[in-house]
Amino acid sequence: MTDSYLPPEHSSANLWQPNRVASKRSQAIVKFIFGSFAVLSIFTTLGIVATLIVETIKFFSQVSLVQFLFDNQWTPLFSEPHYGIFVLISATFLTSLIALLVAVPLGLLAAVCLSEYAPRNVRAWLKPALEILAGVPTVVFGFFALLIVTPILKTFIPGLQTFNGLSAGLILGIALLPTIASLSEDAIFAVPQDLRQGSYALGATKRETVTDVVLPAALSGIVAAIILGVARAVGETMIVTLAAGQNPTLTLDPRVPIQTMTSFIVQVAGGDVPVGTLKYDTLFAVGMTLFVITLLLNILSFWFVRKFQEKYE
Amino acid sequence: MHSNSAAAVGTSNAFHVEKGNYYYGSVLAVRDVFLEIPEKKITAFIGPSGCGKSTVLRCFNRLNDLIPSARVEGKITYRGVDIYDKSVDATELRRRIGMVFQKPNPFPKSIYENVAYGARINGYKGDMDVLVERALRGSALWDEVKDKLKDSGLSISGGQQQRLCIARAIAIEPEVLLMDEPCSALDPISTLRVEELMQELKKHYTIIIVTHNMQQASRVSDMTAFYNAQATDKGGKMGYLVEYAPTQTIFNNPSQVATQDYVSGRFG
Ligand SMILES: Nc1ncnc2c1ncn2[C@@H]1O[C@H](COP(=O)(O)OP(=O)(O)O)[C@@H](O)[C@H]1O
Numbered sequence: 164m165t166d167s168y169l170p171p172e173h174s175s176a177n178l179w180q181p182n183r184v185a186s187k188r189s190q191a192i193v194k195f196i197f198g199s200f201a202v203l204s205i206f207t208t209l210g211i212v213a214t215l216i217v218e219t220i221k222f223f224s225q226v227s228l229v230q231f232l233f234d235n236q237w238t239p240l241f242s243e244p245h246y247g248i249f250v251l252i253s254a255t256f257l258t259s260l261i262a263l264l265v266a267v268p269l270g271l272l273a274a275v276c277l278s279e280y281a282p283r284n285v286r287a288w289l290k291p292a293l294e295i296l297a298g299v300p301t302v303v304f305g306f307f308a309l310l311i312v313t314p315i316l317k318t319f320i321p322g323l324q325t326f327n328g329l330s331a332g333l334i335l336g337i338a339l340l341p342t343i344a345s346l347s348e349d350a351i352f353a354v355p356q357d358l359r360q361g362s363y364a365l366g367a368t369k370r371e372t373v374t375d376v377v378l379p380a381a382l383s384g385i386v387a388a389i390i391l392g393v394a395r396a397v398g399e400t401m402i403v404t405l406a407a408g409q410n411p412t413l414t415l416d417p418r419v420p421i422q423t424m425t426s427f428i429v430q431v432a433g434g435d436v437p438v439g440t441l442k443y444d445t446l447f448a449v450g451m452t453l454f455v456i457t458l459l460l461n462i463l464s465f466w467f468v469r470k471f472q473e474k475y476e
Numbered sequence: 477m478h479s480n481s482a483a484a485v486g487t488s489n490a491f492h493v494e495k496g497n498y499y500y501g502s503v504l505a506v507r508d509v510f511l512e513i514p515e516k517k518i519t520a521f522i523g524p525s526g527c528g529k530s531t532v533l534r535c536f537n538r539l540n541d542l543i544p545s546a547r548v549e550g551k552i553t554y555r556g557v558d559i560y561d562k563s564v565d566a567t568e569l570r571r572r573i574g575m576v577f578q579k580p581n582p583f584p585k586s587i588y589e590n591v592a593y594g595a596r597i598n599g600y601k602g603d604m605d606v607l608v609e610r611a612l613r614g615s616a617l618w619d620e621v622k623d624k625l626k627d628s629g630l631s632i633s634g635g636q637q638q639r640l641c642i643a644r645a646i647a648i649e650p651e652v653l654l655m656d657e658p659c660s661a662l663d664p665i666s667t668l669r670v671e672e673l674m675q676e677l678k679k680h681y682t683i684i685i686v687t688h689n690m691q692q693a694s695r696v697s698d699m700t701a702f703y704n705a706q707a708t709d710k711g712g713k714m715g716y717l718v719e720y721a722p723t724q725t726i727f728n729n730p731s732q733v734a735t736q737d738y739v740s741g742r743f744g
């Protein structure tokens with residue numbers, strides 16, 4: 164050891180020469196670089212939204228909002244076009260609803276199992292496996308629905324057509340399941356251990372502790388997971404395009420071909436639509452509708468988490 | 477030195493621990509615990525942190541069953557029954573042995589539901605309003621919350637939350653209350669209220685309290701157990717019971733030097 168610590172006035176001042184100018188300069192450079200990336204991503208988003216808005220305005224200069232909202236047909240590619248967006252929305256709604264009926268209960272069960280019942284080491288590998296499942300390309304799910312699930316369903320559901328909302332919705336649900344399960348599991352796992360102990364200490368069983376204490380405590384996170392699932396279901400494209408068909412019909416019958424908002428966009432954007440035509444603008448109007456719906460869902464989820472999150476600390 | 481403690485305060489014993497060795501995995505965390513906890517008295521556990529007070533306490537209601545690696549050797553009986561016997565249902569045991577934790581942990585439910593929860597899950601068939609009021613009065617919280625029973629249990633102050641947790645524990649009419657540093661997160665005034673409450677509660681309940689605060693132990697308890705920790709060759713710590721005697725004796729005339737040092741504030 165050296166001598167004891169010397170107070171500041173005794174230490175030799177010339178040993179301490181921080182280069183304030185250089186560090187200020189590098190600070191500024193770093194700030195500029197990161198700042199420009201941030202600005203770039205913001206501008207990209209703004210650019211996309213601006214394009215959507217401009218083209219949507221062009222669309223509505225030719226098609227009235229009333230027709231858009233209240234027409235019961237969607238035939239923009241016909242010689243006598245109709246623009247009833249609810250035809251597409253009904254299909255999106257139907258497939259999403261079926262998907263959620265599958266994904267929410269199964270996802271929650273999986274989440275509770277993983278978090279509360281599975282041994283720690285099982286959870287340690289099952290959770291990442293679940294998250295990998297979320298990365299399976301949806302096109303794979305899509306042709307699985309069309310080529311395997313639909314033929315099986317046909318054997319016992321009379322009137323089921325080759326393209327239908329049911330099969331698409333069921334498989335869409337399977338595709339969403341990992342997301343909902345994984346996010347809900349995070350929320351359930353994050354419930355403080357204290358709370359579980361408080362329940363057990365009152366003579367509660369595991370089942371009572373899970374349903375009466377843990378799940379209510381994780382509610383805001385679970386709801387956020389479900390809303391995110393809804394947003395993904397609404398925006399999902401390949402499964403519904405492949406398995407539900409391209410047939411715009413205003414119906415909630417799960418056995419017949421339908422066309423969702425996303426599959427309409429695929430259909431039109433995949434063909435050759437001249438820029439500046441009404442057909443081209445229709446794409447953006449549908450895109451805008453999708454954007455607004457998902458945005459609302461995100462805001463709802465954000466609001467819900469803020470409002471209902473319990474503060475434990 | 478441990479044998480006649482119950483006789484010393486003049487009641488029968490609730491718990492009896494004989495050569496309790498408490499393990500986490502293969503690590504012996506607390507060794508050689510012999511205790512007799514008298515009924516309807518307050519027994520305090522004191523000692524430096526990490527010496528195993530919580531561990532010993534959490535085995536009285538088998539809450540340590542929730543930690544997969546936790547294990548006990550020796551014999552722990554409650555009213556003569558070996559609580560680790562296969563025939564004993566831990567859920568049923570916990571219904572009779574309530575617990576209050578270090579950090580207030582009300583459920584994310586209303587004040588009313590926090591108190592009613594234990595009664596509901598245990599199949600209480602009587603009038604719930606009466607039960608909730610009685611428990612909240614019992615924990616000296618009723619006057620402060622009677623107009624906001626529907627509010628969240630998390631919306632009240634820390635001291636009130638802790639008394640809510642006491643109300644929740646006594647609502648199911650247990651026989652014992654285990655309290656693990658119940659005042660460590662509270663301000664002095666709330667602490668005093670909880671201490672007064674304990675004096676009131678001990679008419680009906682056997683209480684075991686872990687505390688860091690020696691004044692608190694000397695103020696509230698009838699019996700005191702002093703634990704200490706020794707270094708192990710593997711670099712860890714192993715807790716053990718140094719001395720267990722009436723509180724008077726522990727604070728005024730302990731038989732061990734370590735106890736004398738600890739209660740006079742020379743270490744810990
Ligand atoms: N869940 C656990 N897993 C492993 N070791 C633990 C666990 N809880 C406590 N211990 C160990 O047991 C010893 C006693 O801890 P504890 O009973 O909490 O002491 P105290 O309450 O006196 O501070 C400590 O060395 C601690 O590290």
Ligand SMILES: [Mg+2]
Binds near residue numbers: 530531656686
């Ligand atoms: Mg402790």
